[in-house]
Amino acid sequence: MHVFRSEQRMTQLRPPKNVRHWPHSRDGVGVIPNSTFNAHALRINSSKASETSIFHFFRKNKINLNSVTCAKSSSAPDEPKKSPKSSETALILIRHGESLWNQKNLFTGCVDVPLSRRGVDEAIEAGRRISNIPIDMIYTSSLIRAQMTAMLAMTKHRKKKVPIVVHKEDDRSIAWSRIFSEQTSSEVIPVVTAWQLNERMYGELQGLNKKETAEKYGKKKVHEWRRSYDIPPPNGESLAMCAERAVAYFKDQIEPQLLAGKNILIAAHGNSLRSIIMHLDKLTSQEVIDLELSTGIPMLYIAKGGKISRRGSPTCPRTVGVYAYTSNLARYRELLENMEE
Numbered sequence: 408m409h410v411f412r413s414e415q416r417m418t419q420l421r422p423p424k425n426v427r428h429w430p431h432s433r434d435g436v437g438v439i440p441n442s443t444f445n446a447h448a449l450r451i452n453s454s455k456a457s458e459t460s461i462f463h464f465f466r467k468n469k470i471n472l473n474s475v476t477c478a479k480s481s482s483a484p485d486e487p488k489k490s491p492k493s494s495e496t497a498l499i500l501i502r503h504g505e506s507l508w509n510q511k512n513l514f515t516g517c518v519d520v521p522l523s524r525r526g527v528d529e530a531i532e533a534g535r536r537i538s539n540i541p542i543d544m545i546y547t548s549s550l551i552r553a554q555m556t557a558m559l560a561m562t563k564h565r566k567k568k569v570p571i572v573v574h575k576e577d578d579r580s581i582a583w584s585r586i587f588s589e590q591t592s593s594e595v596i597p598v599v600t601a602w603q604l605n606e607r608m609y610g611e612l613q614g615l616n617k618k619e620t621a622e623k624y625g626k627k628k629v630h631e632w633r634r635s636y637d638i639p640p641p642n643g644e645s646l647a648m649c650a651e652r653a654v655a656y657f658k659d660q661i662e663p664q665l666l667a668g669k670n671i672l673i674a675a676h677g678n679s680l681r682s683i684i685m686h687l688d689k690l691t692s693q694e695v696i697d698l699e700l701s702t703g704i705p706m707l708y709i710a711k712g713g714k715i716s717r718r719g720s721p722t723c724p725r726t727v728g729v730y731a732y733t734s735n736l737a738r739y740r741e742l743l744e745n746m747e748e
């Protein structure tokens with residue numbers, strides 16, 4: 408059974424300072440390029456009209472264009488440039504923390520339900536477990552439980568960067584949401600919200616209690632709706648239909664950033680992540696039936712040489728455990744430690 412479940416809470420032993428958790432990489436590869444969100448001089452790559460209105464806005468508000476930088480106004484963050492084959496980047500997947508309806512065992516799907524108190528704690532704990540892993544961009548769904556998980560987790564990241572939702576409604580919102588001073592731009596992490604990463608639509612089951620639904624329609628039928636690959640719940644999405652949008656988005660928008668050197672966090676949902684993991688781990692539609700994701704447990708993948716491979720679930724930095732880390736991540740962690748000394 409291919410399961411990422413919460414790990415036994417190991418005793419919180421702090422390893423001695425000089426103990427290296429991982430051997431340094433032989434090739435001396437530097438720390439993962441901390442390619443933060445590259446801000447550029449304000450360039451509105453859009454129609455002349457919006458450019459005029461933007462410059463009109465700045466002039467009217469006496470904003471000196473020379474002191475303002477913002478990223479290019481593309482609907483996606485910077486166009487990814489291919490990074491050298493040897494470079495390595497991290498991909499972290501986290502299913503949102505427990506939601507109020509998870510707590511009540513209700514089918515949630517696309518209903519926009521917030522985290523429960525326990526879900527908030529799970530998101531913060533997940534943040535501790537990924538606090539040493541570089542993150543340059545965050546992708547989340549348009550649902551609050553996934554967005555809250557990402558924001559809460561990032562409060563524990565040792566780089567202390569501020570996640571900022573990237574708005575892409577129109578050129579003005581793009582320009583305004585990315586107006587930083589030069590210094591600020593190095594202190595933020597762009598957060599891209601995408602409906603394609605939403606939980607699968609559970610149709611008529613949304614809001615129903617999972618146990619009562621199984622009693623009403625039969626355990627087998629409900630298990631089929633919940634865990635089969637291509638059987639949708641009544642007026643809902645099958646996992647295959649969810650994969651069509653979630654995996655397509657991952658391939659079109661996220662993978663290029665990852666392979667271009669950006670370290671990525673995706674905070675999403677049980678089924679949108681199951682479909683992405685099915686793609687990454689090349690699971691069959693039979694194998695994915697057994698894939699269960701616990702709420703709030705981070706899953707680490709490493710992209711290197713054009714491949715994205717699973718490394719396991721990171722544990723808390725102070726937890727004595729088997730680190731599914733690489734020597735590059737070890738260097739990054741040492742950098743953070745030296746930064747804090």
Ligand SMILES: O=C(O)[C@H](O)COP(=O)(O)O
Nearest residue numbers: 513514515516606633677
């Ligand atoms: O949408 C929901 O109800 C849950 O997030 C996932 O439900 P499932 O575990 O039945 O897929």
